Amino acid sequence: MKRTLNFNIFRYNPQDPASHPHMEAYTLQETAGMTLFIALNQIRELQAPSLAFDFVCRAGVCGSCSMLINGRPRLACRTLTESLPDTITLLPLPTFELIADLSVNSGKWMRAMSERLETWVHSVEETDLDRIELPMDPDLAEHIYELDRCIECGCCVTACGTAQMREDFIGAVGINKIARFKADPRDQRNDQDYYAVVGDDDGVFGCMSLLGCQDVCPKELSLQTQIAYIRRKMAFAGL
Amino acid sequence: MKLIYTDVLVIGGGLAGMRTAIGVKRRGLDTLVLSLVPAKRSHSVAAQGGMQASLANCVKAAGDNEDIHFQDTVRGSDWGCDQQVARMFTHMAPKAVRELAAWGVPWNRVRKGEHEVVINGQRVTLTAPAKAHGLITARDFGGTKKWRTCYTSDGTGHAMLYTLGDQAVAASIPVEERKEAMALIHDQGRCYGAVVRDLISGELSAYLAKATVMATGGYGRIYGVSTNAIINEGIGQALALETGVARLANMEAVQFHPTAIVPAGILVTEGCRGDGGLLRDKDGHRFMPDYEPDKKELASRDVVSRRMAEHMRKGKGVASPYGDHLWLDITVLGEAHINKNLREVKDICQYFLGIDPSKEWIPVRPTQHYSMGGIRTDYRGESPWLSGLFACGEVACWDMHGFNRLGGNSVAETVVSGMLVSEYIADFCQKPENDLTVSTHLAAEFLQRETDKLKRLFTSSGDENAVAIRKRMEQILMEKVGLFRNGEHLREAVEELQQLLIRSRQISVASQAQGANPELVLAYRLPRMLKIAIGIALGALQRTESRGAHYREDHPERNDRDWLNRTLCHWNSEDDTLPVLDYEPLDVNTMELPPGFRGYGTKNIIEHPATEARQTQVDRITEAAPSDLNEQLMPFRHLLPEKYRGDNERLEDSNP
Ligand SMILES: Cc1cc2nc3c(=O)[nH]c(=O)nc-3n(C[C@H](O)[C@H](O)[C@H](O)COP(=O)(O)OP(=O)(O)OC[C@H]3O[C@@H](n4cnc5c(N)ncnc54)[C@H](O)[C@@H]3O)c2cc1C
Numbered sequence: 001m002k003r004t005l006n007f008n009i010f011r012y013n014p015q016d017p018a019s020h021p022h023m024e025a026y027t028l029q030e031t032a033g034m035t036l037f038i039a040l041n042q043i044r045e046l047q048a049p050s051l052a053f054d055f056v057c058r059a060g061v062c063g064s065c066s067m068l069i070n071g072r073p074r075l076a077c078r079t080l081t082e083s084l085p086d087t088i089t090l091l092p093l094p095t096f097e098l099i100a101d102l103s104v105n106s107g108k109w110m111r112a113m114s115e116r117l118e119t120w121v122h123s124v125e126e127t128d129l130d131r132i133e134l135p136m137d138p139d140l141a142e143h144i145y146e147l148d149r150c151i152e153c154g155c156c157v158t159a160c161g162t163a164q165m166r167e168d169f170i171g172a173v174g175i176n177k178i179a180r181f182k183a184d185p186r187d188q189r190n191d192q193d194y195y196a197v198v199g200d201d202d203g204v205f206g207c208m209s210l211l212g213c214q215d216v217c218p219k220e221l222s223l224q225t226q227i228a229y230i231r232r233k234m235a236f237a238g239l
Numbered sequence: 240m241k242l243i244y245t246d247v248l249v250i251g252g253g254l255a256g257m258r259t260a261i262g263v264k265r266r267g268l269d270t271l272v273l274s275l276v277p278a279k280r281s282h283s284v285a286a287q288g289g290m291q292a293s294l295a296n297c298v299k300a301a302g303d304n305e306d307i308h309f310q311d312t313v314r315g316s317d318w319g320c321d322q323q324v325a326r327m328f329t330h331m332a333p334k335a336v337r338e339l340a341a342w343g344v345p346w347n348r349v350r351k352g353e354h355e356v357v358i359n360g361q362r363v364t365l366t367a368p369a370k371a372h373g374l375i376t377a378r379d380f381g382g383t384k385k386w387r388t389c390y391t392s393d394g395t396g397h398a399m400l401y402t403l404g405d406q407a408v409a410a411s412i413p414v415e416e417r418k419e420a421m422a423l424i425h426d427q428g429r430c431y432g433a434v435v436r437d438l439i440s441g442e443l444s445a446y447l448a449k450a451t452v453m454a455t456g457g458y459g460r461i462y463g464v465s466t467n468a469i470i471n472e473g474i475g476q477a478l479a480l481e482t483g484v485a486r487l488a489n490m491e492a493v494q495f496h497p498t499a500i501v502p503a504g505i506l507v508t509e510g511c512r513g514d515g516g517l518l519r520d521k522d523g524h525r526f527m528p529d530y531e532p533d534k535k536e537l538a539s540r541d542v543v544s545r546r547m548a549e550h551m552r553k554g555k556g557v558a559s560p561y562g563d564h565l566w567l568d569i570t571v572l573g574e575a576h577i578n579k580n581l582r583e584v585k586d587i588c589q590y591f592l593g594i595d596p597s598k599e600w601i602p603v604r605p606t607q608h609y610s611m612g613g614i615r616t617d618y619r620g621e622s623p624w625l626s627g628l629f630a631c632g633e634v635a636c637w638d639m640h641g642f643n644r645l646g647g648n649s650v651a652e653t654v655v656s657g658m659l660v661s662e663y664i665a666d667f668c669q670k671p672e673n674d675l676t677v678s679t680h681l682a683a684e685f686l687q688r689e690t691d692k693l694k695r696l697f698t699s700s701g702d703e704n705a706v707a708i709r710k711r712m713e714q715i716l717m718e719k720v721g722l723f724r725n726g727e728h729l730r731e732a733v734e735e736l737q738q739l740l741i742r743s744r745q746i747s748v749a750s751q752a753q754g755a756n757p758e759l760v761l762a763y764r765l766p767r768m769l770k771i772a773i774g775i776a777l778g779a780l781q782r783t784e785s786r787g788a789h790y791r792e793d794h795p796e797r798n799d800r801d802w803l804n805r806t807l808c809h810w811n812s813e814d815d816t817l818p819v820l821d822y823e824p825l826d827v828n829t830m831e832l833p834p835g836f837r838g839y840g841t842k843n844i845i846e847h848p849a850t851e852a853r854q855t856q857v858d859r860i861t862e863a864a865p866s867d868l869n870e871q872l873m874p875f876r877h878l879l880p881e882k883y884r885g886d887n888e889r890l891e892d893s894n895p
Contacts, residue, residue, distance in 0.1 A: 013754065014754075015439070015440060015441065015755060016751070016753070018751075019752070032560070033502065033503070033591075049749060049750060049758035050749075050750035050756060050758050051757065055469055056276050056280045056281075056282070056470055057280075057284065057285045057468045058468070058469055058503075058505070059285060059505045059506075059587060060590055061284060061394070062279075062280040062284050062285060063279075064277075078586075078591065080593075099417075099439050100754065100755035101755075105417075106277070107276070107277025107278075107279075107416045107417075108416070111408065111414070111416075114404075114405060114408045115408055118409070119405050119408070120343065120402075120405035120408065121343035121402075121405075127337065127338060127341035129333075129334035129337050129338055129883075129885075130334065130885040130886060130887060130888055131337075131888050132888050132889065133294075133336075133337045133340045133341070133375055134340075135372065135373025136346075136373050137348070137373055138347070138349070138350045138372075138373065141346060141347060141391075142345075142347070142579070144345035145391045145392055145394070145398065148391075148397075148401065149394060151284075151397070152279060184345075186343060
């Protein structure tokens, strides 16, 4: 399995007047168990010290390192090179603001989405922290956690047909958040409140059901089900 | 010159920073948070197994309370911790879990009736009473007498950080992402904020604040293999050190976690063993009971890690191209349990090892994991030497962990200390004498200094390569300042790390990009990492005893007589290559739990002369069982903000 890998990597630093967008080629000897995290660091260490990319946890949980890997949005840290052909093309996620090379500002996008959808438990009561907590059904807690597992990596937004056309579309990530809070009895918002933030074409009604989102979600969230569910609820709420 | 003013500048957007920002905002102060990365991508998000709090809701937690949590924590610390702080912490932990529950964390809950669990390799049926149904449940973790670790599957850090991140958005707290603190602005023993670099544009600005909070996390990544996120490089500790005034403490106290996968070094949670997983050697033999008949796989991390290394030294490791390892066997837990409660572990095994952990054993070995040491603070989270500088979370040595932290106590610390420190900060800011009176000259001076440093890197003709120096630093720490230490290796480490620091002053940067520029970032961070590395190695060299995670083969005994103290570390001048160490004694006469045997690990203690008398005194007071026992043994409640002094209710109180 001693392969030579040929990388084609997008290079462009908008802050650097001398830089222009182009693809650059690098070659690397593959090693056993090599991930794109390892490969990109080797390229940076030995060939391209200024190459920008984002890794944080490097364990598939923080959502920093999504990029287009041979055309498909994926988490680079947990992509083994052995799962790829020997020519590997890496591009930054489109849809998000480019910082440089493979680094994009998905954090800014996600924060705006959170502000718009108010992705937090809305509750007016102050909790008495000395008292036993309110009970919650164990199955419900597990269900909420299931929806809470989104890592805001942006893959679903990149794979979304609507997001390509509508700049303000909230994407599957946003709709799933609404499903998460709607399932949570601690959030005292009602369907009308949710309708106010997702009941339009930039919200759940913009989805064209192409379901690229579900195909690429690294956490395998049931995005299709959640979108259908929220659409149904919002259709009623809008009547 | 760009100046930004706020009341409280929070540097770090992990659990500690977020909870602090929310706390000061609730007290009516203006605040903003800086983070190297989007806040929700901070290292905290990767915490897996859970958060300790003595709620006592599940069957195996019956009878748990703050006292037992306190004792476990002190034993875990190998008597290195500040017992008053540990008391404050264990009192607050249930409140913190309950607050997070109210804010949205979907904690796993108790289910009434019978359920099967695995204990000591055996399937056991437990029956949960109906009255506990729906309350927050807990799992077993190392070094604890009760099942006390609250969790959401094995994505606890994720659920907690997303909840706090969202609450910060709800509170309209600005979080400035991709901003790096480069220096603390200070004068005459008072901190006034920080010089900050925008990692996208490269611009430097001065942020001025009444209070500055370091919440920048640990320093694991200066080791070659670590479970930490790659941004945990100890920069926060280094910035405090570079003031020359603030002090770090116990930098040599570095934790190695027993179970990181080989070779990637990615953690699989202690929850694996807590839920019943076993450690096996090359013969498939479960070896931990041979060494630790009582706690077995669930002794504290320092002990389990050392036992594993000891066993591998006996030739019982599994040989691999990446060195020896052992096996973690969670097949005994069954697929259903893994799919529900250990799903990140399952993903990690699938993606990084190509195995199914419900069918195959996981290759693991002890790996750098946690920094007990950090910026020394008082119980209020403030530096005793640099007023206005606060620190909390992993970056701090608040000192509830001493020389070894228990699993589940760290995310608990981040939130508890955020709750407390934000109150003390608010009190500090409300005092007129702490108003911000800094001159813009001072800000300009610090800004200029950082500007010049960066300019020097761009124009330097030095011929040193940052990547090579970094690799060597990582290697030295791994080989000479690891799990087993000795004087000879530590001396070599201190010597060579100093050489590296000198060489690092000759690094030059080829790429001239002002904004995103990873080459530049490494160049200015590396000398800071080296200072931390030297602090660790020197602390370890001078501490001629073994305590918690700090183990000296040439001094295997815990020496309370000479070393019941905290190492303090400060850096006098920029040109120095060594910090200055001095020591802060721990007072046996005020301890609620005087030094003793931990109940696991090897018993090898040189006693402190005052221990026996104090123990007698403690026993006498305890036997008399006064209603204000805590007050008589070691008062701590008066240190807490008033609103947090109340007792924690438990099921046994509500249903007598
Ligand atoms: C894999 C893993 C699993 C773990 N699991 C558990 C567990 O189950 N239970 C438990 O109790 N503990 C666990 N821990 C430990 C725990 O996760 C950490 O100790 C804790 O999350 C640290 O939180 P923090 O807020 O102090 O720092 P972090 O979460 O590390 O946040 C640091 C913040 O500071 C910012 N920052 C750093 N430097 C700068 C700078 N110069 N300028 C601006 N910003 C800066 C970063 O961007 C980040 O936002 C685990 C640790 C690891 C490695």
